[in-house]
Amino acid sequence: MTDDGIKRSGASNELQYRLHRRxxxxxxAAFGLATVGRVPMSLAAATDLPIGSRDPRSLVVVVDATxxxxxxxxxxxxxxxxxxxxxxxxxxxxxxxxxxxxxxASSVTSSDDKLTWTFELAEGVKFHDGTACDAAAxxxxxxxxxKHPSGLGVAWQVADPxxxxxxxxxxxxxFNFTEARPFFDVEVSSQYGFWIASPTAAEKxxxxxxxxxxxxLQSHPVGSGPYRIxxxxxxxxxxxxxSEDFHGGWDHPHFERIITKTVPVSATRRQLLEAGEAxxxxxxxxxxxxxxxxxxxxxxxxxxxxxLQYVVFTTDGKLADKRIRQAICHAFDxxxxxxxxxxGTADKPRSVFPMQMQGLDDTSYLLPFDLEKAKAxxxxxxxxxxxxxxxxxxxxxxxxxxxxxxxxxxxxxITLHLQEKSFSAFLDDFFGDAPxxxxxxxxxxxxxxxxxxxxxxxxxxxxxxxxxxxxNAGRYANDDATKxxxxxxxxxxxxxxxxxxxxxxxxxxxxxxxxxxIQQERTQxxxxxxxxxxxxxxxxxxxxxxxxxxxxx
Amino acid sequence: MLRFAIRRFVSTAFLLTGVLVxxxxxxxxxxxxxxxxxxxxxxxxxxxxxVRAQLGLDLPLSRQFIxxxxxxxxxxxxxxxxxxxxxxxxxxxxxxxxxxxxxxxxLLSLAGGVTLGVLAAVKSGGKADASVRAVSVxxxxxxxxxxxxxxxxxxxxxxxxxxxxxxxxTGVAMPxxxxxxVTVDSxxxxxxxxxxxxxxxMILPVFVLAIPSTAIIIRVVRTTMLEVLxxxxxxxxxxxxxxxLKVYLRHALANSLLPIVTVFGLNMGLMISGAVLVELIFxxxxxxxxxxxxxxxxxxxxxxxxxxxxxxxxxLINLIVDLSYAFLDxxxxxx
Numbered sequence: 001m002t003d004d005g006i007k008r009s010g011a012s013n014e015l016q017y018r019l020h021r022r023x024x025x026x027x028x029a030a031f032g033l034a035t036v037g038r039v040p041m042s043l044a045a046a047t048d049l050p051i052g053s054r055d056p057r058s059l060v061v062v063v064d065a066t067x068x069x070x071x072x073x074x075x076x077x078x079x080x081x082x083x084x085x086x087x088x089x090x091x092x093x094x095x096x097x098x099x100x101x102x103x104x105a106s107s108v109t110s111s112d113d114k115l116t117w118t119f120e121l122a123e124g125v126k127f128h129d130g131t132a133c134d135a136a137a138x139x140x141x142x143x144x145x146x147k148h149p150s151g152l153g154v155a156w157q158v159a160d161p162x163x164x165x166x167x168x169x170x171x172x173x174x175f176n177f178t179e180a181r182p183f184f185d186v187e188v189s190s191q192y193g194f195w196i197a198s199p200t201a202a203e204k205x206x207x208x209x210x211x212x213x214x215x216x217l218q219s220h221p222v223g224s225g226p227y228r229i230x231x232x233x234x235x236x237x238x239x240x241x242x243s244e245d246f247h248g249g250w251d252h253p254h255f256e257r258i259i260t261k262t263v264p265v266s267a268t269r270r271q272l273l274e275a276g277e278a279x280x281x282x283x284x285x286x287x288x289x290x291x292x293x294x295x296x297x298x299x300x301x302x303x304x305x306x307x308l309q310y311v312v313f314t315t316d317g318k319l320a321d322k323r324i325r326q327a328i329c330h331a332f333d334x335x336x337x338x339x340x341x342x343x344g345t346a347d348k349p350r351s352v353f354p355m356q357m358q359g360l361d362d363t364s365y366l367l368p369f370d371l372e373k374a375k376a377x378x379x380x381x382x383x384x385x386x387x388x389x390x391x392x393x394x395x396x397x398x399x400x401x402x403x404x405x406x407x408x409x410x411x412x413x414i415t416l417h418l419q420e421k422s423f424s425a426f427l428d429d430f431f432g433d434a435p436x437x438x439x440x441x442x443x444x445x446x447x448x449x450x451x452x453x454x455x456x457x458x459x460x461x462x463x464x465x466x467x468x469x470x471x472n473a474g475r476y477a478n479d480d481a482t483k484x485x486x487x488x489x490x491x492x493x494x495x496x497x498x499x500x501x502x503x504x505x506x507x508x509x510x511x512x513x514x515x516x517x518i519q520q521e522r523t524q525x526x527x528x529x530x531x532x533x534x535x536x537x538x539x540x541x542x543x544x545x546x547x548x549x550x551x552x553x
Numbered sequence: 554m555l556r557f558a559i560r561r562f563v564s565t566a567f568l569l570t571g572v573l574v575x576x577x578x579x580x581x582x583x584x585x586x587x588x589x590x591x592x593x594x595x596x597x598x599x600x601x602x603x604v605r606a607q608l609g610l611d612l613p614l615s616r617q618f619i620x621x622x623x624x625x626x627x628x629x630x631x632x633x634x635x636x637x638x639x640x641x642x643x644x645x646x647x648x649x650x651x652x653x654x655x656x657x658x659x660l661l662s663l664a665g666g667v668t669l670g671v672l673a674a675v676k677s678g679g680k681a682d683a684s685v686r687a688v689s690v691x692x693x694x695x696x697x698x699x700x701x702x703x704x705x706x707x708x709x710x711x712x713x714x715x716x717x718x719x720x721x722x723t724g725v726a727m728p729x730x731x732x733x734x735v736t737v738d739s740x741x742x743x744x745x746x747x748x749x750x751x752x753x754x755m756i757l758p759v760f761v762l763a764i765p766s767t768a769i770i771i772r773v774v775r776t777t778m779l780e781v782l783x784x785x786x787x788x789x790x791x792x793x794x795x796x797x798l799k800v801y802l803r804h805a806l807a808n809s810l811l812p813i814v815t816v817f818g819l820n821m822g823l824m825i826s827g828a829v830l831v832e833l834i835f836x837x838x839x840x841x842x843x844x845x846x847x848x849x850x851x852x853x854x855x856x857x858x859x860x861x862x863x864x865x866x867x868x869l870i871n872l873i874v875d876l877s878y879a880f881l882d883x884x885x886x887x888x
Binding site: 054151231274395423467469 | 583584585586587589590591592596597598599600601603604607635636637638643646647702705706709710713717718719720722723724726727833834836838842843846849850851
């Protein structure tokens, strides 16, 4: 016996028994044929995709991450988990980005000076805990959000809710401002900070002023929406069952139940769709989207969102000279990137604003890919070949884009160092106040507006009055831009304001670039062909109006 | 034996204290502001400061450590940044799925590894030996995420005979949680249908997780058995006309148990930390997936708690293995 415990024959020093190559190949071929032979059969099912033993009245949505926090006062994640349960006062109408319709409110009026807004609430509305969703309750819910120490109250821009919000009667709630709020009715349709949760449930389960009911509501949401939570299995699935008392009624063939199932791997989400075990999949990899687009059993609901992915320039360091930033902008080939990397699943941005932004037209302010022009600009700015820059991105987001930029910048003689950080460390750097030489020269990030208004979007990101902690990570300060942003505050976007936003887009994107916009994201929900009523709203990023969905016979 | 056990428990306590200090220090040294993570990218500086105070991150490090240790003695590991729930609740929610997976995979690997290892040793040099060795090499060399994806593709997508993963079928409610093991809780709830459904869902992940461990056990059993089978007392037993099966099991295998138990214990500990990919692929809401999310999200409190729990589990398993030596071999004295 040898050291490895293998018994060798006496006649020969060779191993007596081996798995012969012939046997291995035969077995492998048989396995391969058996496997491959089955694939066309399953695909041959064509447009008729069975749902097996599943209840057809239940909608199964596969998502890549669980929404862990269902308290609307503090939820900063995706809102898809909140939308079935809660309502806002108004809601964006279909795919419109600036036009709202009533939700909790049946009508909205405002004073001529836009200092006072009055919402008439729908009658007979109840929260899922049975308490009335009247003016007093709505005021209490909003007040809770505004006063919550870690809440999204700043979105309301109401300094003193006790005084500024008045429950005139059971169904009338009034908001009084000292500054005109010309589109407050649109602001309150936002998915971040504007959902109304039962104040009774929050108060009853509060663990103190730091909590204000959050620990309870995050897994036991109590709203007035069409569905209420039936089961919540962390990291696994959430089942919503319809709320019989919902004031919107159940005339339409709505789903009885909605099950959101967390499946982190895109390939597995695709398998579930193809096997008939899921109805809708959110957030797929580009290749899966391209493949399923060509599959007659599915419909890809493809909508341009208002989310931009971009590179932020740190403007108070090596990139202070706008010509260097312009050169970097000229060094990114958007067409090649969108065609070959994201396979056409995103759009070419036109400026630092999402292209649906009020006041913009079809003009593109993007600096074109032109390496010669870039070299000339660098020479002009005395930015020597061999210079080094650093770009930071967080794990899982922007690595490909940063590598591409690194490649193109190397053609200009610039060495771009890539620095991947954890999300926490990235945010620390991005929003931090470290001196320019102690932070990256460029950052990769994404952003979308809460409401479709240029001031709301641009102030925190580009105004010279703001800091990195507000969102102006590049410490960008251009006097003309700051002035234009200030002039857009609380303005209805007419022709005069539209001229200003176009000028602003020109400054921020090409004249004195604050960012290099990389792509404007598209939302691609993939659903079975029998699912009806899919409407994507670009502002409501990655959420579905599940109430309006149904399964065709 | 009692003194041995007490000594081991005391040394375990020191070990865990070391782990505690190290994880706490590492979590504080690593870059990143958990308060910003909790408050979110859209939160203003005031909200971030409020969260920092709420989490106690504005306190001096020494006070943070004292609060943390005091909390642990009360079963309070703090709150998760990602799930925002108390971490002790998260661990109770996610850990049972991992333990259930690991126990079943360990048992499968033990049964499979011992059977195939004995077979290979007994048929040493034969076709069976070569096949078992090929299986063993395959199990050791192929990564489990690949095996998992292939199994999923074959048994779920192509053949449609096994579910893709999860703990129960879509839309089927979980049984009331008693142990957290869905198989056990189904039986306790008097729901054999749920038990069957749960087992059905466990087949693929258990099989995939068991493969590397089975391969190791096969090699250990085969090598040990070959050595034992050439011992004088085995020849004597054979010469006395004892039935071959009895010789293999009663005389040879019984005397090969110590290394097998050692490897089994080590494998079980490794499986707890190695279940991440299997849980991810098969969509099991276990501690592995929770850990992966915690690491990706810099959820320091959760990472510290998981490190402690996994370390404790690993140490406990090894303690049990050590204690079992005395039962398995009367010649072993625990000192």
